[in-house]
Amino acid sequence: MQIDDINTFLDYYERIRGRTLRVIKYIPPDKIEWTYKEGKFTLGDMIRHIANIERYMYGETVQNKPSAYLGCGTEYAEGYDNVLAYFNKCHNESIEIFKGLSTEQLNGKCLTPGGAKITTWKWLRAMVEHEIHHRGQIYMYLSILGVTTPPLYGLTAEEVEERSEAL
Numbered sequence: 001m002q003i004d005d006i007n008t009f010l011d012y013y014e015r016i017r018g019r020t021l022r023v024i025k026y027i028p029p030d031k032i033e034w035t036y037k038e039g040k041f042t043l044g045d046m047i048r049h050i051a052n053i054e055r056y057m058y059g060e061t062v063q064n065k066p067s068a069y070l071g072c073g074t075e076y077a078e079g080y081d082n083v084l085a086y087f088n089k090c091h092n093e094s095i096e097i098f099k100g101l102s103t104e105q106l107n108g109k110c111l112t113p114g115g116a117k118i119t120t121w122k123w124l125r126a127m128v129e130h131e132i133h134h135r136g137q138i139y140m141y142l143s144i145l146g147v148t149t150p151p152l153y154g155l156t157a158e159e160v161e162e163r164s165e166a167l
Contacts, residue, residue: 002121003121003124003125004103004106004121005103006098006099006101006102007099009121009124010099012128013098013124013128016128016132017091017131019135019152020050020131020135020138022150023135023138023139023142023149023150024047024084024087026142026147026148026149026150027043027080027147028145029079029080029081031145032044032079032080033078034141034145035141036144041072043141044074044077044080044083045073046072046134046138047084047087047138048072048073048074048076048077048086048087049134050087050130050131050134051072051076051087051089051090051091052069052070052071052072052076053069053127053130054090054091054094054127054131055091055093055094056068056069056070056090057069057113058123058124058127059097061110061111061112061123062097062098062101062110062120062123064111066111067113098124101120105120106119106120106121106124107120107121108120110123
């Protein structure tokens with residue numbers, strides 16, 4: 001996917017974010033800081049991580065500023081409602097930054113925290129992939145907890161199989 005127009009990208013990205021929010025809303029509030037193993041991200045950590053990476057890494061680097069990502073602990077937000085509010089706040093701030101990118105800036109280079117120069121639109125595409133990766137982890141955590149989650153695109157794999165015919 002090449003990003004030639006920031007508004008087209010933002011429309012696409014908001015649909016991605018909508019699917020992420022949909023699964024986040026299935027997290028039982030009392031499980032927001034649950035993890036399957038000590039030392040691993042909690043559900044809240046993952047949500048704060050997506051928020052902070054989007055705002056403080058991608059949001060800064062696309063402006064040719066250094067990354068300001070400093071982690072994803074409870075010091076940013078604690079408790080289900082606060083974590084969700086923080087997630088949305090960071091997203092809104094990021095969107096305002098991204099809206100300001102010109103076509104020239106999208107096609108220009110930015111510097112990743114690892115020191116690599118990358119075309120800005122490709123860096124934004126990586127941001128989407130990053131969110132999808134962590135959304136998949138949220139689905140897995142919820143599965144471990146026995147929480148029934150919504151299908152991503154309307155049907156579950158089992159429903160697609162039921163409606164399919166052998167070749």
